[in-house]
Amino acid sequence: MTAAVGSGAFGAPDAVPESDFSLTVSPPRLVVAPEEIDEPQSFQVANRGRAPVDVVVDRVGFAMDESGKVLFERDAPRSAADWLKVRPASFRLAPGAERGVTVLIDPPPEPEHGEHQVALLFVAPAEAGGGNIKLNRAIGTPIYITVPGPIDTSVRVGDLRTSGAFSTGGPVDFTATVDNLGTVHRDFLGPRALKVEVNGYEVPFPDFTLLRGDSRDVAVRWADPPFMCLCRATVSVSGSGGTSRRSATFVILPLRLFGALIVVALALYVIAWLPRRRRVQALGADRAPGGRADRDRDDLDRTGSEV
Known part of the structure; x- marks a missing residue:
């Protein structure tokens, strides 16, 4: 199966469709707390294209590679694919139509403590016809389910590296290794983004999500550092196990100007x-x-x- 995200988003229903296929799903992801497991969860699927769409809802585990790309895997660790019941499991959407999909969560009697994840795949199967290549278009929406029990949010900053201990000026690159030691995923998004603190400045890393048990190298470029400084950069993140912190020192000295x-x-x-x-x-x-x-x-x- 090839996953191909449909274009468009929920907007004005009177908007003129721009393509034959434009399938959207809301919300784009779902986080289910322990006290919400017994409650029905819902998604809204909309056809913003010019052609009708047949939709089949599938369930599959997922993981993330080192770059943060989502990989759909049937045997992914801590998959909750067998916990879900989807209603309806298939349906047809006319152009401009919307349809609600209900998800019921039924975990096993004694699940492992912590978080389990699954993705719902809203698949538009390839149409019958000639040709040797058929493409199933799909939108994957991740669901994070935390079962009742102890929750650990520990994260460790394993390393912090700069583009060099000495710089004559210009941008400075930072790379940090982040390890999720806890039992739930950690989001570093928007105001809660991971940041490099350097001499009173804050340089945020791009948004990313770190699954439990995963490790990630994240990088950011400090485009406008001061003219010269003896800089100390620090990255810190807090969790159940306390605060993990790593620092690096580097010098910015414009030797060409001095020369x-x-x-x-x-x-x-x-x-x-x-x-x-x-x-x-x-x-x-x-x-x-x-x-x-x-x-x-x-x-x-x-x-x-x-x-």
Whole structure:
């Protein structure tokens, strides 16, 4: 199965469809707390395209790779695919129509503590016809289900790296390794984004979600650092196990500018020094034996003798 997210989003129902296929699902993801497991959960599916769409709702586990890309896997760790009952499991949507889908959660008698995840795939099967390649278009919506019991939100910052211990200026790159040691996923989104704190500045990493047991390298570029500084960068994150913190020190020193200033200073010194040296040389020449001073004395002596 190939997952291809349909274009468009919920908007004005009178909007003119831009394509034949435009399927949207709301909400784009669902987080179910322990006290909400027994409550029916709902999704709204809308056809914003020009053609009718047949929709089949499938359930599948998922994981994330090191870049944060969602991978749909039948045997993903801590999958809750077998816990869900979906009503209706298939339906047809006319252009412009919407349909609600209800999800019931039925966990096993003694599930593992913590969070389990599953994705609902709203699949538009490929139409029958000729050709050797058929493409199933689908929208995947993740569901995070936390069962009753102890919850651990511990996260560790394993490492913090910069683009170099010394910089002559310009952007500075930061890379942090983040490990989820807890039993639930952690969202670092919007105001709660992971940040680099450096000399009173805050540089937020791009938004990301970290599944339980996962590790991720996240990177951000500090585009406008100060002209020069002895900088100390720190990344910290708190959880049930306390606060994890990592720091790195680097120097920003614009050597090229300093080199140019030194060259200018030397040039000014030479310009000021040459006339003075010439005056000193001229004075020395006058005072030397046979110089102008001696010639003047000789002329004075001859004049006196003639008188």
